[in-house]
Amino acid sequence: MIFNDLVIDTGWALFLDRDGVLNKRIVDGYVTQWEEFIWLPGVLDALKIFSEIVGTIVVVSNQQGVGKGIMTNEAVMKIHSNLMNDVKKNGGRIDAIYYSPHQSKENSFLRKPNVGMGLKARKEFPFIHFRKSVMAGDSLSDMLFGRRLGMKTVFLSDNKSELHKGHKIIDFTFPNLLTFSKTLTTSPPHNPMTSSPHHLTTSPPHHLTT
Numbered sequence: 001m002i003f004n005d006l007v008i009d010t011g012w013a014l015f016l017d018r019d020g021v022l023n024k025r026i027v028d029g030y031v032t033q034w035e036e037f038i039w040l041p042g043v044l045d046a047l048k049i050f051s052e053i054v055g056t057i058v059v060v061s062n063q064q065g066v067g068k069g070i071m072t073n074e075a076v077m078k079i080h081s082n083l084m085n086d087v088k089k090n091g092g093r094i095d096a097i098y099y100s101p102h103q104s105k106e107n108s109f110l111r112k113p114n115v116g117m118g119l120k121a122r123k124e125f126p127f128i129h130f131r132k133s134v135m136a137g138d139s140l141s142d143m144l145f146g147r148r149l150g151m152k153t154v155f156l157s158d159n160k161s162e163l164h165k166g167h168k169i170i171d172f173t174f175p176n177l178l179t180f181s182k183t184l185t186t187s188p189p190h191n192p193m194t195s196s197p198h199h200l201t202t203s204p205p206h207h208l209t210t
């Protein structure tokens, strides 16, 4: 597998989906206000770990509830500023959050799986290289977004029955963000005389072979 012993260091960027990755996804609904934003277990700790390993951390989120008139842009931005505060308070970092207010029927370039939000991020953070980026999400749309930009893809799911769906666009699978982050810190020993980059190996618990 070509992703064996991938070395992840500060030259890398991490792209994260929001709902179902950072916070509890509301099935058939939207997080319309901060009170409805529930952190998933271990996510704040995971973000702290990632902050120490990768150079850039960006969230890319589809929020079509805005386009449908269910919530406002102001409400989403308020949620995101509170979210970033929580991350910061916990010693972690998110460098930017991009969201798409467009409805799926618009097929906007800015809505995943289309790549607009990724290009926007790279414009704002010129040191992002998609070949040295990972997209982590809980839907195939996230995986396709990452794949189209040439990123490595990490599928987060604790539902084993879903694991083989669309697996050709999934490079790695983990049950949650914390497990993924810990994989980067429990890497094979590295020469202590050099800097200590982190390795993403092909041995996570739910790894898929292609």
Ligand SMILES: [Mg+2]
Pocket: 017, 018, 019, 020, 021, 025, 137, 138, 139
């Ligand atoms: Mg999601």
